[in-house]
Amino acid sequence: MKLKHLSLFTAYLALLSSPLWVAAEDVHKGNWISWRGPLQTGVSLETYAGSGELDPEPVWTDDIRGRGTAVVYNDRLYTWGYRGKGPDLEEVIQARDEKTGDVLWEAVEQDIYSDTIYDRYSIGAPAIDPATENVFVATTFGIVTCYSKDGEQQWQHCMTERFGRLTFPNGRAGAPVIDGDILIIRGVTSYWGADGPARDRFFGFDKNTGELLWSSTPGVGPPFLRDSSMSTPYVETRDGKRVFYAGTGCGNIVCVNVNDGTPLWRYQISKGGVNSSPVIHGDNLVCIHGKENLDTTEIGRAFAIALPADYDNTGGEIDPALKGAPRLPADVEQWRNRLEMFTSSPTLVGDKVYQLTKTGTLYCLSATSGETLWELKLANEQLHASPTYADGKLYVPLFPGEFFVIDVSGDEGKVLQKIHLDGNCIGSPAICNGRVYVHTTEKLYAFQIKNEGITYGEAPAPVYPEAGPATKLTAVPADVLLKSGDSQIVKIRQTDANGIPVGDAEEVSFAKFIPPTAKVKAEMDAAFDGNTIAAATDAKLSAGAWKATSGDLSGIVRGRVISNLPYNEDFESFELTGEGKEGPFAYPPLPWIGARLKWEVRELDGNKVLAKTLDRVLFQRSLSFIGDPELSSYTLQADMMTDGNRRVKSVMGLINQRYIIALIGNANKLEISSNHERVKVAVPFPISAKKWYTLKTQVTTNEDGSGTVQAKAWVKGEPEPEAWTIEFDHKNVHKKGAPGLFGFSPQSQKSVFVDNIAITQN
């Protein structure tokens, strides 16, 4: 990154509508704005006069649990941790005075119905936008939030209810990345249409408004998709494009265009997920994985691959069966080293790579050849945390709770200090203004690097590609969610071939568009008037795409129409045109999230009902969202039945405002839960197989932020009981959430049936 790029940089700034902010090279000085530091490699650019020794007595500590990395900007330290127990456990973002650690403001989020176990929260880091000083957090349960520097929520998405994001017991969240005006986050999602099959996906949002700019599917599905990934994208400009690199849950390293999400290439390195974040060394990408390899039986590999010289002709080929981005050939591999690590990332210092492995050994590798230069056994295991480098030393937290300072200035690594910390070290250290911040599962520590002066090395200014002529249109938002009766404005921009915006589009016309490759010929029941899309009050539940055209340029916008309230569904209007294992069937409504292939409409005893499918044990459980994530204070009711016998029954339930209220067949209970470690209360309720029950649910919120979840169940046909069968008071009640259905057929043995869904506003 040289001075000659300054003109490009200025040009880019001019093209952006955002105000000119401080020159980029100042952004990192005295700051640590993202989890991997100014160079995205785990390296601090500070050097210290004087001893440079770490004072083993922390300057301050705070009893807040955490599993991630703090970030620092403009004298503020932002930490991400969690506290409390049971239903009151919450994740908390705290803005602190950098010097004293005193909390200036905090914002809390609670887990909803995620699969997170064992308090695996805050595994990742917040991200700071230097331009606005906004702070971004993406939790493991899929809540993405933008906070102002004073802690006010600017916008928030529930990625599960909005885009079909799945959750996993591992709790690995990772860190959002900000580049220019774009916020990049990721997750394994199952949405609709072409995005229906579960894949590890990336999303680009407008960082200020939260509008979706693009979603990207560079990876592949089963049998390679086996994991989720928290690999944090590494961003750079190469061959005239602004791109990012990341590991994926399908065992790839992918390269994606930052501006429009176009998948450029992928490299299949493993048969399991890649959770480590890659680094770039010259023209090579260096990373590591800890799962099965494709070409040997040993597990794990540190590796370097050569980046393609031409990003328009990468030499990759799209796999006809698996699809995904063009796959680079195996011979791009430059070196390999038999190391095993699933989640801790390489730290790159000059021509050396520092890498922790699964069994707690720190390796120093040559970044050029991959050979091991030295190794140090530090503990009997390591999980997640990566070393951070400053001024000739590595700061290395190990999972069992030992924090090492290692002198790496010579030919061998030398342990200088070993400090015992309370709890497990899972997050990487942040180094800023002579302080080292380490967060363990018990405490947040601020250590001082003893010094008589700090010199701040200069981070190279990012170089942004110059925009070319407009070649296409992009929509903001790129995906629209409309309730029947509602409308929304869709802005259309002109962008160049690399997705860089070059101005607004004029005189845009919209037409319904069905991609030629679409398996389902679906159309959205809505209409455009100018740039406003509207769905009539009686619009059908539908999903589809539109082609926006302006002159020679065109682009796509996709969207769904979901029900407004009141909503009733008895499935009688569905035509059973499909032929399935259990006879004729119809798919559930396309705009329902997480429903297709897990449920189908069938005839049962002369009545059409929604039935849980059993042919794939992978789909034995379904959380299906059938409405607007912004809804609150509604009553959701349905009739439900489980197949089975006295010993083997299934689970059927409803999701109301992020609580799952379910009849648990084998336990004969009515249960309210929201992540089972957070909320799990039940009352006995006898459940017979092959018998219909009616389940009615509602959630009320009080002014003080507390609330009550209520449900009643009774044998269908009998009079509705007066009293609620179960009630649960939650101190910090979930304030909103999309209505949904819950079906769980353990080991896909016995089916579950739903009928007569009714949702009304309270």
Add this chain to the structure above:
Amino acid sequence: MKTTLLTTSCLALLAALLLSSCQEQVDDAGAAIEKAADATAEKTKEAVEATKEATGNAVEATKEKTAEAAAATAEKATDLKDAAAEKTKEAVEATKEATGNAVEATKDAASNVAEATKEKTAAAAAATAEKATNLKDAAAEKTKEAVEATKEATSNAVEATKEKAADAAAATKDATAKAAEKAKDSAAKVMADTKANTDESSEKLKDAASKLASSITGTTEWAQWGRDGSNNMVANAKNIPSDFTGGEVDGDGNVVGAKHAKWVVKMGSQAYGTTTVKDGRVFLGTNNEEPRIESIKGDKGIVMCLDEETGDLQWQLAVPKLGAGKVSDWEFLGICSSIAIEGKYGYVVTNRGEILCLDVYGMSDGNDGPFTDEAKYANGGLEKLAESDAATLAANEADIVWGYDIRSELGAFPHNITSSSVVLTKDHIYASTSNGVDWSHINIPAPNSPSLIALDKKTGELAGEELSGISERVMHCNWSSPAAGKINGVDTVVFGAGDGWTYGYQTGAFEEDEEGFMIMKELWKVDCCPQEYRFKDGEPIKYATYPGPSEIISSPVIYNDKVYAAIGQDPEHGEGVGALTCIDPSKGNGEDAIVWQFKGVGRTISTPSVADGICYLADYSGRLYAVDAENGELLWEHDTFSHIWGSTLVADGKVFLGNEDGELVVLKHGREKEEIDTISYPAPIYGSPVVANGVLYVMTQTHLYAYAAE
């Protein structure tokens, strides 16, 4: 001496008959008869001649003498009944010991034994047939069947009787044939061979005289996960080389330069099905990351049957994955079960929640039924058999004799994967169902499905299940392999359960409940998780935290009428507090039965080894503890600084243990700590070392090493 020899040889003969019985005894006897006949025709000439005379007399007198013999044998049988099970083992143990010592000493007893053997063959053959039903232990049961064949043969012409008597004896898997042969050479050899022995044993022992000093001797088989039903991995092998090495991996992924390795076999990328060895075959469980059969691609659970001599693959079983992902059939874990072998059958628990009975001969002797749908199994497992397409099977694919599907039959919900080895008892096999929690790690989807079941060995039908409520209380999963053996004379199956308790059930005893389910008879139960791990100030301590409660994943060990059980958790939960409990069921139930509890050990999934009054146990953190087996006092400990999943092997005066760093540590077996060696391997060792037939087997994640003295 003579009486003892007679008794011992009778016992030995019975033992030989017992130990080599098979389900289809007559068929096997026939096959074995032919086989043995060819091999031993010449060698048993003398014995046959003598037997001819004796048998001729016996045949003549049979009708008259039957009652007498029956009465005599009845008495003897009663004695034998009590003593047989115990004494067989002891005799075997003692016999093994005696082998080395008795060569010189018993030379002159040889002819006595030979004669006694000859005389007793016919008498026992006729008498045992009647008395077999009175014997309650396995020895008598199996003898009956063997004797029926002999009886049948005896009723034919004298010639046939002569041949059949000698052949039937020979047909009890070589033992009697060898006894007759060895009787000529040495009584010591007869004693050694009355233990059910492999075909090779006779040749080996012939040559072994000269090689005796330089080869690994002792334990001749390792037929179940824990060596035998006791799960006590202690072997009386001797002369294990002290300088064997792990070698290096070459560019093709093969191991080279492993000193003393007879052969090294490449497995998949992970291997948790610890080696078992019997009758010239070595079995293991791994995955399909190194496909042996071209047409079989993708992730599978693989059982490999190797030739003991060469390591060549004889056949393999490929089990399709459930497709449930990490929830119930985690990718690449392969088969997490050892193959338990008895006669011509191997029993394995598959990754998709099935218990299969396999023919150790594979398809080489045809497709044994009742199950013959191996081609469809290859694509859909048992659950999806009806709707699966038939695959084209290679000749060296497995022969499934019968199969039982835990998930569809019982509604059980295996957590992550089904992981347990079966234990063999007289008529049944017992195995854990791996019933556990779902993704939430709190929800138990199938609380009414059993955690431990018993299947009929012959038919694979469900014989019984536990109703101790384990599934309702399971903390995570049920991954322990049961033990079976006599405790204070009572045949007991011992199960380390997912609720942290150890249970003792009466072997083969089931009672029908009001819903028509056959329920195992629970004899006793002991909570092996200290109360202070379960509660603090009256509040339950959170599971999967360091100070919290744990279940039992390691296998309980039966030793000297006591049970040794250790608590632990899934390695993914990390380190934590643990406990090793010594149980004496004769002292009562629950807490009363606890003799001692050692809490110095951390969480562990390793099985203890108990030998000479010392109990060894490794923990997950990486430490090996030696504890006094009588009072639980710590003798010494050793830190290997690396996680340990596998168990100790005590043999040849040493303790062997593998760890995650790929190190096999060797320490002296004794009350004082003495490190002997640390051998490096290029991959982690999560399994346990095993020794059988003069070979030490070390299994890493990727390779199986077979070490011999030369």
